[in-house]
Amino acid sequence: MQSLTMTEKILTAKVGGIVAPSEVVEVEPDLIGIHDILGHIVVDILEDLGVEKPGFKGRLAVFLDHAAPPPSKRYAEVHMQLRRFARRLGAILADVGYGIMHQVIVEEGLARPGDLVVASDSHTTTIGAVGAFATGMGSSDIAYAIATGRIWLRIPEAVKVVLEGELKPYVTAKDLALAILGEQGSSWANYKSIEFTGPLVSRLSVSSRMTLTNMATEMGAKAALFPVDSMTIEYYESLGVSVKPLEPDPGASYYDEYTLEASLVEPMLALPDRVDYVEPVSSHEGKEVDVVFLGSCTNGREEDFRLAARILRGRRVREGTRCIAIPASRRVYQRLLAEGVISVLASAGCVVAYGTCGPCWGGHFGVLGPGEVAVSTSNRNFKGRMGDPASRVYLASPATAAASAVEGRITDPSRYIRG
Amino acid sequence: MRVSGKAYILGDDIDTDVIIPGVYLVIKDPSELARHALEPLDPEFYGKARAGVIIVAGRNFGMGSSREQAVIALKAAGVRAVVADSISRIFYRNAVNNGLPVAICPGARDAIRHWEHVELDLLMGRLLVPDRGLEIVCETPRGIALRILEAGGLLSLLRRELGRS
Numbered sequence: 278m279q280s281l282t283m284t285e286k287i288l289t290a291k292v293g294g295i296v297a298p299s300e301v302v303e304v305e306p307d308l309i310g311i312h313d314i315l316g317h318i319v320v321d322i323l324e325d326l327g328v329e330k331p332g333f334k335g336r337l338a339v340f341l342d343h344a345a346p347p348p349s350k351r352y353a354e355v356h357m358q359l360r361r362f363a364r365r366l367g368a369i370l371a372d373v374g375y376g377i378m379h380q381v382i383v384e385e386g387l388a389r390p391g392d393l394v395v396a397s398d399s400h401t402t403t404i405g406a407v408g409a410f411a412t413g414m415g416s417s418d419i420a421y422a423i424a425t426g427r428i429w430l431r432i433p434e435a436v437k438v439v440l441e442g443e444l445k446p447y448v449t450a451k452d453l454a455l456a457i458l459g460e461q462g463s464s465w466a467n468y469k470s471i472e473f474t475g476p477l478v479s480r481l482s483v484s485s486r487m488t489l490t491n492m493a494t495e496m497g498a499k500a501a502l503f504p505v506d507s508m509t510i511e512y513y514e515s516l517g518v519s520v521k522p523l524e525p526d527p528g529a530s531y532y533d534e535y536t537l538e539a540s541l542v543e544p545m546l547a548l549p550d551r552v553d554y555v556e557p558v559s560s561h562e563g564k565e566v567d568v569v570f571l572g573s574c575t576n577g578r579e580e581d582f583r584l585a586a587r588i589l590r591g592r593r594v595r596e597g598t599r600c601i602a603i604p605a606s607r608r609v610y611q612r613l614l615a616e617g618v619i620s621v622l623a624s625a626g627c628v629v630a631y632g633t634c635g636p637c638w639g640g641h642f643g644v645l646g647p648g649e650v651a652v653s654t655s656n657r658n659f660k661g662r663m664g665d666p667a668s669r670v671y672l673a674s675p676a677t678a679a680a681s682a683v684e685g686r687i688t689d690p691s692r693y694i695r696g
Numbered sequence: 697m698r699v700s701g702k703a704y705i706l707g708d709d710i711d712t713d714v715i716i717p718g719v720y721l722v723i724k725d726p727s728e729l730a731r732h733a734l735e736p737l738d739p740e741f742y743g744k745a746r747a748g749v750i751i752v753a754g755r756n757f758g759m760g761s762s763r764e765q766a767v768i769a770l771k772a773a774g775v776r777a778v779v780a781d782s783i784s785r786i787f788y789r790n791a792v793n794n795g796l797p798v799a800i801c802p803g804a805r806d807a808i809r810h811w812e813h814v815e816l817d818l819l820m821g822r823l824l825v826p827d828r829g830l831e832i833v834c835e836t837p838r839g840i841a842l843r844i845l846e847a848g849g850l851l852s853l854l855r856r857e858l859g860r861s
Contacts, residue, residue, distance in 0.1 A: 314718075315721070318724075326855060326858060399760065399761050414789065416764045463756060464709075464782060464784070497784060639719060659711040659713040661717050
């Protein structure tokens with residue numbers, strides 16, 4: 278028997294015959310997702326083509342998340358168009374406030390291990406945290422998939438990331454992702470899938486796994502996968518769903534391999550304007566910060582805000598600095614509310630909303646002005662990403678972001694969190 | 697297939713946020729999107745590209761977002777092809793899907809001079825500078841990607857398929 282990577286296993290099952298890297302196959306997705314800022318073009322295309330009945334028979338879901346609630350009349354119209362589309366096709370509609378696409382898909386179990394997911398968002402790779410082969414595509418590809426039920430894929434080579442050792446208490450999966458980016462660069466995994474493995478994996482929560490598979494997009498990856506292990510199985514059990522283990526075969530062959538010793542990783546920053554200009558937070562301490570953003574599909578979950586709250590509890594955001602905290606979904610918000618975390622954030626002076634990723638893409642809920650500096654837990658710091666082209670974004674973990682909010686300047690969280 | 701134009705040189709890691717900033721994603725009209733193409737990097741790009749340009753870039757062109765508007769804006773502005781040392785996967789797919797020729801031409805960015813006349817031969821896989829007799833080997837779309845490109849984009853292909861069924 279040939280040894281297969283997890284990528285090959287999933288796609289072999291989809292195609293119904295062994296596939297090998299670089300082969301081009303046509304497959305039917307299990308789940309297709311579209312969202313408000315790019316999905317409306319998909320709807321325009323389908324309407325223009327006069328597609329009444331889609332050829333796609335799987336789960337179709339529409340997410341109003343990027344510009345939610347609508348910051349302008351134009352986006353209100355986009356939302357109206359997408360609601361009509363969802364109603365007409367009987368699609369799942371995650372309306373304003375429901376949450377960010379990738380978060381909701383995992384939270385609601387809309388994707389299962391072994392599924393093929395395509396969506397109109399580059400960070401669709403996030404869903405690989407639960408063992409689904411999930412990839413982002415443009416509007417034409419998504420429209421084609423909805424119209425025909427098919428999508429063409431080149432079977433990617435897989436690269437392996439081995440996570441060894443233990444995380445320090447103030448170091449998170451985000452710091453690991455930034456460390457990998459710093460070492461390997463933003464095109465390391467272009468056209469490839471990333472498979473995470475190693476002894477640390479079994480101790481990483483689904484949430485932490487999602488942070489890594491989310492940032493895999495910034496490494497160029499087409500998809501990113503964690504094994505379906507007892508952590509994943511327990512996660513689905515909590516949703517009332519039974520799933521089977523899935524992992525790469527021992528001896529599967531990888532295009533490249535990288536081992537990261539987690540115990541050596543310190544809190545990291547990606548410096549403006551590149552996701553792979555990565556240096557330790559400690560070497561940039563003291564830089565004044567105008568805005569701190571806690572949230573996004575990268576770091577908008579319970580564990581992220583609990584960690585931030587450990588630092589913010591009983592403290593206040595420094596005068597002159599704004600803190601914007603946006604849990605990724607209503608469900609995350611409700612849990613944090615019940616735990617008292619939302620109260621900590623509000624008492625510290627953060628503006629708290631939920632269910633949108635507006636600030637990350639410079640859309641709304643805190644767009645940066647010229648020269649402003651942000652520390653953000655999101656995934657991109659490109660020129661002008663969060664607003665004015667002359668603003669500057671430092672990507673960091675929720676711990677670093679919270680510590681920086683308290684001090685009003687870039688701050689290593691190690692002195693706030695001990696053991 | 698052969699396209700030609702003035703070479704417009706760009707660096708490494710040109711991301712989709714600088715190709716078309718998020719604030720413009722709500723615009724539907726390609727000619728309006730075109731006015732903002734590459735705006736944060738070169739506010740004059742739209743005026744320059746009207747002449748018909750071939751972007752010659754470094755590593756990882758088009759990294760970032762899945763926004764197809766990045767391709768739509770460049771094409772509508774007058775970009776006839778993108779050649780680069782490497783091209784990010786979603787941008788590559790979006791370009792092919794919109795009938796915008798793309799080619800991986802390692803070394804081209806260093807060899808080509810800004811604004812000189814270049815020609816891209818997609819079938820031969822060559823980037824040519826006729827004035828200097830320069831020829832650079834490129835990897836151009838093949839198989840299904842070439843079929844889509846030749847059809848003028850994925851939606852033209854889809855229109856044909858829907859017409860048949």
